[in-house]
Each structure stands twice: as structure tokens, then as C-alpha cells.
Amino acid sequence: xxxxxxxxxxxxxxxxxxxxxxxxxxxxxxxxxxxxxxxxxxxxxxxxxxxxxxxxxxxxxxxxxxxxxxxxxxxxxxxxxxxxxxxxxxxxxxxxxxxxxxxxxxxxxxxxxxxxxxxxxxxxxxxxxxxxxxxxxxxxxxxxxxxxxxxxxxxxxxxxxxxxxxxxxxxxxxxxxxxxxxxxxxxxxxxxxx
Numbered sequence: 651x652x653x654x655x656x657x658x659x660x661x662x663x664x665x666x667x668x669x670x671x672x673x674x675x676x677x678x679x680x681x682x683x684x685x686x687x688x689x690x691x692x693x694x695x696x697x698x699x700x701x702x703x704x705x706x707x708x709x710x711x712x713x714x715x716x717x718x719x720x721x722x723x724x725x726x727x728x729x730x731x732x733x734x735x736x737x738x739x740x741x742x743x744x745x746x747x748x749x750x751x752x753x754x755x756x757x758x759x760x761x762x763x764x765x766x767x768x769x770x771x772x773x774x775x776x777x778x779x780x781x782x783x784x785x786x787x788x789x790x791x792x793x794x795x796x797x798x799x800x801x802x803x804x805x806x807x808x809x810x811x812x813x814x815x816x817x818x819x820x821x822x823x824x825x826x827x828x829x830x831x832x833x834x835x836x837x838x839x840x841x842x843x844x
Contacts, residue, residue, distance in 0.1 A: 707792055708791070774818070774819040775815065775816050775818065775819060776816070776818075776819050781807060782819075786815060795813070798812055
């Protein structure tokens, strides 16, 4: 025996349309405000995390530069891994083959490899181009490449150069060596500006 209300819905008056529209409007407004607030908080937190990651990357690059400046660390290699024991020689008594020569040893069996052809002196890489030196310094201290590319566009330079530091430069040496110190001074002031 369940209790059920015996209501004849055909005789019940409908909810007024204005009241229904008011409820729906209220629901939409509250939901929109909630979603906007939620979106704002998410974007704020993502921005904070992005800033923290950028600070960490800059700190790491500074630490790497400091470590690279310590004399004696750059040439130090980890100790070589122990050589695995080879199988004992076959019953024929043939001696095992000699180990391969260590790289850089004086006793090399063949002639030294040919030296790479010298690069023409007129070819300059993008990172050595006086116009781009300050941008590569910005990259080295940890400024994000998109920001550097935007600055390059503002200065009227090709922003794709930052992605190809070792590529050939189209710089024509017309100003001589006097133009290079100017670019160094500019790069220091621009780095401090960022």
C-alpha cells in the first residue's frame, strides 16, 4: 500500500509563463556568473604557474651558466662503465681481439681524418651578426623566444633568425668593427629593460 496523491493534472492550473521565464533567466545568469568566475580563477592559476615555470627556467639557465664558468668542470666526464667480461677463448687457443683504441690516444692505426674545409671568412652566422647579438643574449639569459621575436618584429628585423642561430647571416660588413661595440652597449641596456 503505497501512498499516492490522486491529482488530476488536467484540472491543475499551469505555472504562469512569466514565472517560468524568470526561473530560467535566473538559472542562466547564475550559471554564467559561476562559469565566468571559475574561468577567471583557472586563468589566474595557470598564469601564476606559467610565471613560476618561467622563473624556474631562468634560474636553471643562470645556474647552468654559473656551473659552466667554473674551471675544470667542463672537461670532466663521468667515469667509464666497467667493460663486460667477454666469453673465454675458443678451444683453438686464439687470443682475443685487441680492445679498440681509446678516442684521443696518440697511437692511432690509420691516418688522421681530413680536416673540415675552412669556412669562408665572409660568411657570418646569425648569432655573430651585430644586428642580432642582443637578441641571442636575451635568449641566453632565459627570455622566451616568442617575446624576443616580437621585439625583433618591432625593431624591423626577421624574427625567424632566432630559430636558426648557426645559419648564414646576410649581414654586409660596411660599418667595420666600429658598429659592433655599439650593438654590445645596446644589448646590455635592452637586457636590463626586459
